Every structure is written in C-alpha cells, then in structure tokens.
Amino acid sequence: MTRKSRGGITYPEGFSASGLSCGIKKKGKPDLALLVSEGECVAAGMFTVNRIKAAPVVLSQRRIKTGYANAIVINSGNANACTGEAGMQDALRMTEKVSQFLTCNSRKVLCASTGVIGRPLPIDLILGSIPQLVEKLSPQNHLDCAKAIMTTDNYSKEAEGEFQVGKSIVKIGGMAKGVGMVHPQMATMLVFLTTDASIEREALKSALQTVVDRKFHTLSIDGETSTNDSVIALANGKAGNTKIVRNSSSFELFVSALDQVCQKLQSLLLRDAEGATKFIHITVDGARSRTDARKIASSIARSVLVKTAFYGEDVNWGRIMVAIGNAGVPVRENSIDINIGDVSLVHRGVGLGEFQEEKALEVMKGSEIHLLVSLGMGPMTAEYWTTDLSIEYVRINAGYKGRT
Amino acid sequence: MTRKSRGGITYPEGFSASGLSCGIKKKGKPDLALLVSEGECVAAGMFTVNRIKAAPVVLSQRRIKTGYANAIVINSGNANACTGEAGMQDALRMTEKVSQFLTCNSRKVLCASTGVIGRPLPIDLILGSIPQLVEKLSPQNHLDCAKAIMTTDNYSKEAEGEFQVGKSIVKIGGMAKGVGMVHPQMATMLVFLTTDASIEREALKSALQTVVDRKFHTLSIDGETSTNDSVIALANGKAGNTKIVRNSSSFELFVSALDQVCQKLQSLLLRDAEGATKFIHITVDGARSRTDARKIASSIARSVLVKTAFYGEDVNWGRIMVAIGNAGVPVRENSIDINIGDVSLVHRGVGLGEFQEEKALEVMKGSEIHLLVSLGMGPMTAEYWTTDLSIEYVRINAGYKGRT
Numbered sequence: 001m002t003r004k005s006r007g008g009i010t011y012p013e014g015f016s017a018s019g020l021s022c023g024i025k026k027k028g029k030p031d032l033a034l035l036v037s038e039g040e041c042v043a044a045g046m047f048t049v050n051r052i053k054a055a056p057v058v059l060s061q062r063r064i065k066t067g068y069a070n071a072i073v074i075n076s077g078n079a080n081a082c083t084g085e086a087g088m089q090d091a092l093r094m095t096e097k098v099s100q101f102l103t104c105n106s107r108k109v110l111c112a113s114t115g116v117i118g119r120p121l122p123i124d125l126i127l128g129s130i131p132q133l134v135e136k137l138s139p140q141n142h143l144d145c146a147k148a149i150m151t152t153d154n155y156s157k158e159a160e161g162e163f164q165v166g167k168s169i170v171k172i173g174g175m176a177k178g179v180g181m182v183h184p185q186m187a188t189m190l191v192f193l194t195t196d197a198s199i200e201r202e203a204l205k206s207a208l209q210t211v212v213d214r215k216f217h218t219l220s221i222d223g224e225t226s227t228n229d230s231v232i233a234l235a236n237g238k239a240g241n242t243k244i245v246r247n248s249s250s251f252e253l254f255v256s257a258l259d260q261v262c263q264k265l266q267s268l269l270l271r272d273a274e275g276a277t278k279f280i281h282i283t284v285d286g287a288r289s290r291t292d293a294r295k296i297a298s299s300i301a302r303s304v305l306v307k308t309a310f311y312g313e314d315v316n317w318g319r320i321m322v323a324i325g326n327a328g329v330p331v332r333e334n335s336i337d338i339n340i341g342d343v344s345l346v347h348r349g350v351g352l353g354e355f356q357e358e359k360a361l362e363v364m365k366g367s368e369i370h371l372l373v374s375l376g377m378g379p380m381t382a383e384y385w386t387t388d389l390s391i392e393y394v395r396i397n398a399g400y401k402g403r404t
Numbered sequence: 405m406t407r408k409s410r411g412g413i414t415y416p417e418g419f420s421a422s423g424l425s426c427g428i429k430k431k432g433k434p435d436l437a438l439l440v441s442e443g444e445c446v447a448a449g450m451f452t453v454n455r456i457k458a459a460p461v462v463l464s465q466r467r468i469k470t471g472y473a474n475a476i477v478i479n480s481g482n483a484n485a486c487t488g489e490a491g492m493q494d495a496l497r498m499t500e501k502v503s504q505f506l507t508c509n510s511r512k513v514l515c516a517s518t519g520v521i522g523r524p525l526p527i528d529l530i531l532g533s534i535p536q537l538v539e540k541l542s543p544q545n546h547l548d549c550a551k552a553i554m555t556t557d558n559y560s561k562e563a564e565g566e567f568q569v570g571k572s573i574v575k576i577g578g579m580a581k582g583v584g585m586v587h588p589q590m591a592t593m594l595v596f597l598t599t600d601a602s603i604e605r606e607a608l609k610s611a612l613q614t615v616v617d618r619k620f621h622t623l624s625i626d627g628e629t630s631t632n633d634s635v636i637a638l639a640n641g642k643a644g645n646t647k648i649v650r651n652s653s654s655f656e657l658f659v660s661a662l663d664q665v666c667q668k669l670q671s672l673l674l675r676d677a678e679g680a681t682k683f684i685h686i687t688v689d690g691a692r693s694r695t696d697a698r699k700i701a702s703s704i705a706r707s708v709l710v711k712t713a714f715y716g717e718d719v720n721w722g723r724i725m726v727a728i729g730n731a732g733v734p735v736r737e738n739s740i741d742i743n744i745g746d747v748s749l750v751h752r753g754v755g756l757g758e759f760q761e762e763k764a765l766e767v768m769k770g771s772e773i774h775l776l777v778s779l780g781m782g783p784m785t786a787e788y789w790t791t792d793l794s795i796e797y798v799r800i801n802a803g804y805k806g807r808t
Binding site (some may be wrong): 050051052054079081082083084116117118119226227304305308309311312314316317318319321322324325326327329330331333334346348349350351389390391393394395397398 | 454455456483485486487488520521522523630631643695708709712713714715718720721722723725726728729730731733734735737738750752753754755793794795797798799802
C-alpha cells in the first residue's frame with residue numbers, strides 16, 4: 001500500500017472503501033458503495049429540507065443524532081424514496097447486514113441512496129453483495145467507491161486536503177455525486193467527507209454547517225431540492241492531534257481546509273451539470289443585508305429566462321432586471337448597476353447602449369461568465385453559482401428514467 | 405356599421421379602437437394601438453408586483469387611482485422599462501399627444517408598453533403616428549388594435565360576453581397579449597377589458613381583483629413576472645342599466661360574465677405559450693388551507709424537472725413528489741395520492757407500480773393533461789395551469805431579441 005494510491009475519502013488515515021455492481025443498474029455499472037473507518041468516528045450530517053424524505057435520509061438523520069458512526073453504505077440507481085414502510089425496512093436491513101460483517105452496532109452504520117424515486121429497492125441484490133463489498137474494502141479502493149455512487153454523473157468527484165495542528169498532519173478527504181437538481185438546501189447531491197482529525201463532535205457539526213452554507217447552498221442548477229440529499233462528515237481521530245474544539249485556532253484551520261475540499265467538490269459538481277454549456281458566477285453587492293443579496297442572486301440564478309439568454313449568448317440584461325425585481329426584496333431601480341465580466345451594461349438602472357452590449361457579447365461567448373449586480377443600498381454581498389439552460393438539458397431531463 | 409363587425413374590446417357600446425405600424429418593429433408590423441371610450445369610464449387596474457416597473461406601469465397605476473379614464477394608448481416592440489427619467493417623459497408625451505387629439509385631460513389617458521427592456525422608446529415615431537391612429541378609430545377596428553399589442557404572440561387574443569340586468573343588456577369585451585413569462589402576479593401579459601355596464605368604481609375594482617386572482621394568477625408558463633404586466637378594465641355606462649354595486653345580484657352576474665371573458669383570454673394565452681406542446685391542468689385538493697394548496701400547485705407548475713418530464717412523456721411521478729415536498733408547506737407523505745387523468749399513480753405516498761405507469765403513459769401522450777394531487781390533510785383546493793418545457797421553448801428564449 002503506497003501513500004499515492006490513497007485518495008478521496010480514504011486520503012485520511014484509517015478509512016477504507018469499496019464499490020461494486022450488485023445489479024440495480026443495467027449493464028453491470030457499479031451501484032453499491034461502502035465507506036468504513038477503523039475506529040468509531042464522531043459524525044455530523046446535513047440533509048435535504050424537502051418535506052418528502054427518502055427512507056435512508058430519515059434513518060441516517062435519526063442515527064447521526066447520537067453523534068457517532070463507523071460506516072456508510074450507499075447505493076445508486078434507486079433512491080429508495082416514496083417507498084413507504086417497506087423502504088424503511090430495506091434501509092434498516094442494508095445497514096444491519098453491513099454491521100454484521102463489520103461486527104459493529106447497526107446503529108453506527110449510516111446509509112444513503114440515489115437514483116429513481118418510487119421503485120422498491122431490489123434489497124436482495126444489495127444484501128447478496130454485501131459480503132463481497134466488505135471483502136473488497138481497502139484504502140486503495142476510494143475510486144471504486146466514488147464511481148459506485150454516480151447516477152448521471154459523467155465522472156467521479158473526489159477531493160483531498162490537509163493542514164498541520166502542532167506536530168500532527170490532519171487530512172481531509174471527500175467524494176460527491178450530483179449533476180442536476182442541484183440547488184441550495186442540498187438537491188440530489190450526496191457528499192461524504194472524511195477526516196483523521198481528532199475533533200469535538202460539536203466542532204465538527206459547526207464546521208460542516210459553516211462550509212455547507214458557504215459552498216453547496218450557493219449553487220443552483222435547476223432550483224430543485226431532492227428527497228435524498230445528504231452531506232455526511234466522519235472524523236476518526238487517527239491523526240493523533242490535540243483535539244480540535246470550537247473557537248480555537250486549530251478549528252479555524254479545520255474549517256478552512258474543509259472549505260477547500262468542498263470548494264473542489266462544488267466546482268466538480270458544477271462542471272458536470274446536465275447539459276450546461278456555461279458556468280455563471282453571480283455576485284450581488286451593495287445590499288442592505290446578506291439575506292437580501294442572496295435572495296436576489298438566487299432569483300437571477302433560478303430564472304429560466306436568464307438561463308436561456310445565457311445559453312443563447314444574448315445580452316438580454318432586461319431579464320436580469322426582471323429577476324432582480326422578482327426577488328421579493330426592496331430595490332431602487334435608479335441605483336442598480338450591472339456588469340458582465342469587465343463590461344458595464346447598466347448604470348443607475350439605465351442601459352449603457354448597444355456599444356457596451358456588443359462588448360458584453362464577447363464576454364458571453366466564454367464558458368465562465370462573471371455577473372456583478374450592484375444594488376447601491378448597503379454594504380452586504382452574496383455569491384451564487386449557476387449554469388445556463390440548454391437544449392441538451394431539456395433533452396436529458398425529458399427522458400431521465402430511460403437512461404438509468 | 406353592423407353589429408357583427410364589433411368584437412373584442414369594442415364589443416360593448418361606445419368603444420372604438422385602432423392599430424397601425426409606426427416603425428418600432430421591423431417589417432411594418434403593427435406596433436401602436438389605441439382604445440377610446442365615447443364618454444368617461446370608471447377604471448380599475450392591476451399591475452405587476454415586480455419591484456422594477458416600466459414607466460407606463462408607474463404612470464397608469466398612478467392615474468388609475470383617480471378611478472376614471474377615457475383612453476389607453478399601447479405600443480409593442482419596446483417595453484419602455486429600465487429607461488430612467490427619459491422613459492417616464494416618453495410615457496407622458498404619448499398620453500399628452502393622444503389627449504390633445506381626443507380633447508380630454510391627459511390624466512384620463514392611460515398607457516402600456518411591451519417588448520424589449522432597456523431600449524429608449526422611439527418616441528418620435530410614436531408621436532408622429534398618433535394623428536393617424538386617432539383618425540382610424542372605429543368600433544370595427546378592434547382586431548387591428550389587438551394585433552398591434554402582440555409581441556411574440558402567434559395570434560391575436562379577443563373575447564366577448566354579455567348578460568342581462570333588468571331590461572338592459574350589458575356587454576363585456578377583452579383583448580390580451582402574452583405568450584411566455586406568464587406567471588401569477590401578472591407576467592408579461594397585457595389584458596384590456598371593456599364594458600358598457602354602469603357600475604360603481606369600487607364594484608369594478610372588486611370584480612377585477614376577484615377574477616384576476618381566479619384566472620391569471622393561476623397560470624404559470626415560466627415562473628417570471630415582468631416589468632410591464634397590466635390588466636386594465638374600463639366601464640362607460642352606455643348600457644344604461646341600473647348601476648351595479650357590490651354585494652348585489654347584478655354584481656354577481658357581472659363577476660360571472662367577466663370571469664368567462666377572462667377564462668377565454670386565459671385559455672388563448674395558455675395555448676399560445678412559447679414552445680409548449682402540452683397544457684397541464686393541476687388540481688391540488690385535501691389541503692389545510694387554500695394558500696397551502698396553491699403553494700403546492702405552484703411548486704409543481706414551476707418545477708423545471710416536472711415540466712421537462714411532461715415534455716418527454718415520462719411518467720416520472722417522483723419529480724412531482726419532489727415538487728410537493730419543496731413547496732414549503734407541511735405534508736404527510738403517507739397520505740398523498742397522485743392521479744394523471746383517470747389513472748391512479750400513487751396511493752398513500754407509494755407508487756402503484758409499472759402497470760399503472762404504462763396506463764398513465766397513454767394519458768401523457770395527450771396534449772391536455774389533468775394532474776390531481778390529493779394531500780389528505782384538509783378540505784381546501786386550488787387549481788393551476790402550466791405547460792411543458794420543450795426544446796423549442798429554449799430555442800425561442802435563447803434568441804428573443806433577435807426576433808423582434
């Protein structure tokens with residue numbers, strides 16, 4: 001086992017992973033994944049705010065309240081959502097079977113599912129493959145694991161980071177899946193984060209909340225929040241560092257390193273957005289409050305008309321004004337400025353003319369576009385990421401079930 | 405002048421209309437319209453709730469507060485929105501010029517604009533054509549008027565209705581424009597309603613609010629609310645009926661007839677939705693409150709994933725569940741039923757299997773689809789109309805400015 005072959009969720013010490021095909025998906029595609037820590041971890045999670053939650057979300061959310069976990073079992077190809085009491089029984093059985101092989105308490109095993117909603121989970125296929133899944137566990141198999149959680153993802157998504165606490169090196173790893181339905185408050189996005197840090201449970205929870213709010217909550221592909229979204233972090237303490245507690249300098253270092261890992265995962269999620277041809281980075285400044293700034297950025301990011309205009313490379317700033325006005329936040333029309341890239345398009349609410357629009361057209365032709373809206377009402381700022389809405393997006397989403 | 409040749413907004417007695425091309429649009433397409441009453445009208449209006457309002461909206465909203473009006477001048481091809489103080493001056497000049505020719509107070513002239521946002525209004529073209537526009541006024545020219553307010557509409561939209569009050573026949577007429585950006589709280593939709601009823605100003609206002617709330621506020625094409633949306637009603641009293649006051653039986657008749665006229669206009673708007681291939685009628689029942697029912701219906705109607713699934717004739721009820729859960733309203737998953745047409749798809753939160761989905765697929769192939777969501781939590785109901793989201797929709801909206 002070389003250092004080099006570790007990575008993603010097994011980059012930190014003491015984690016191993018595996019992935020295989022158990023037959024949920026067609027054509028032998030990987031669809032079952034396992035992540036295990038050598039020792040018990042402190043655990044924290046954030047879950048979908050959709051009122052309809054998949055069985056694995058309900059179960060993991062309940063179990064993570066104890067604050068401790070050893071393993072996470074994940075399947076793709078079937079969301080185990082809207083499956084009633086049978087779905088909950090299936091989620092329980094998945095985790096029980098894993099716990100038997102790991103000889104730990106089943107309540108220390110978390111689970112997640114992603115894929116089609118409303119189909120019974122083919123639980124026998126899953127249970128039948130768990131022995132092999134456990135057998136394959138290894139720190140080298142992080143990529144198998146990351147691949148087995150993919151649905152319509154075009155590539156697996158992994159990230160690593162580290163920092164020093166005293167003489168100890170603390171490592172952080174992560175993997176994610178998600179391409180569409182990504183929207184603040186989670187979306188069909190699964191993110192698993194691991195660290196060998198020794199960290200207080202409350203500190204882990206607080207760090208996770210901070211980073212998820214900064215990163216994944218400012219990303220909108222199509223404004224939907226799924227039944228299954230989960231972000232789970234496990235910390236096993238194998239780095240042997242002095243325990244990280246809140247409001248300490250090592251806590252700040254931990255948050256910063258976690259932020260970088262999540263930044264990389266977020267960027268991988270965005271770049272894999274279904275049918276996207278452009279990535280749009282929205283900044284709203286000059287707002288009275290951060291909430292106001294965020295509402296306006298979100299309204300722009302969710303506007304179907306703004307997104308189709310970006311797709312068409314149409315410098316239609318009127319649609320941006322419409323979205324600003326639709327955010328439910330008081331604005332002063334005659335103090336609004338809009339810039340695309342380094343081109344000023346609107347000053348004090350009035351368009352600067354066709355010459356500027358011609359210049360902005362050059363910026364629109366790029367694949368990464370910065371949009372700056374200045375409200376001129378206060379000191380607060382928010383950032384948001386979105387994509388354009390392409391013909392390809394509609395094509396993909398008009399026939400999703402057929403493609404899995 | 406034969407009875408037959410009257411129609412739309414000139415169907416009621418005492419209204420005349422005209423429309424022509426003044427050169428805002430290319431290729432000599434009609435772009436300037438005028439509606440005039442022989443005598444002063446009581447007037448009521450409802451306007452966009454977007455925080456960014458076009459100059460003609462600000463002006464008409466202010467003027468209509470007096471409760472009286474004689475005429476409305478409307479241009480298409482340019483929204484006169486985000487045009488600053490110059491835009492307001494242009495709106496004022498349009499109405500002043502009309503008032504000079506009609507010899508009425510300019511404050512009794514309302515205005516509306518629709519088209520591209522953020523371009524200076526070519527006011528000289530408009531002012532230069534007003535003499536001819538007034539000259540062409542006639543009860544027969546309602547269709548010219550209805551055509552001159554169109555933007556990307558594929559056809560003009562007119563409706564008529566009537567009812568009896570005592571021995572008097574009261575007539576109602578209407579015209580509308582709008583194809584995309586149609587969403588509750590108005591959208592880029594202009595609706596003009598005329599009646600020869602003698603009606604108290606407050607009664608007209610109340611009737612308009614009731615009907616707009618029932619009809620246009622339950623229609624969502626793409627979730628946007630524009631800078632220019634206006635619904636304006638004028639009543640000139642030429643029918644000679646006993647004056648209609650609120651809470652009377654004639655008021656109920658008036659509301660009912662107005663509702664029918666708006667129903668027809670709504671249906672024309674929906675059928676002309678940009679790139680739509682299917683019309684989806686959503687009913688949510690069993691809600692605790694009408695607000696809850698409406699929030700859920702709206703969440704379904706606005707979901708890009710639901711709309712693309714309808715376009716793809718994909719019986720993906722999981723996306724409907726996701727949209728239900730995303731509405732911000734408490735729901736009980738295990739009491740939700742979903743029906744498409746007469747096919748039961750979900751009972752008590754659980755899918756009824758592939759056999760039912762096959763049957764639902766037949767319903768999905770139709771061009772008008774009824775979706776019923778039963779929440780099982782209370783007695784309240786709401787209805788909503790939407791369309792699918794097609795490849796053609798994206799194509800149209802990716803290059804809107806080039807097409808005007």
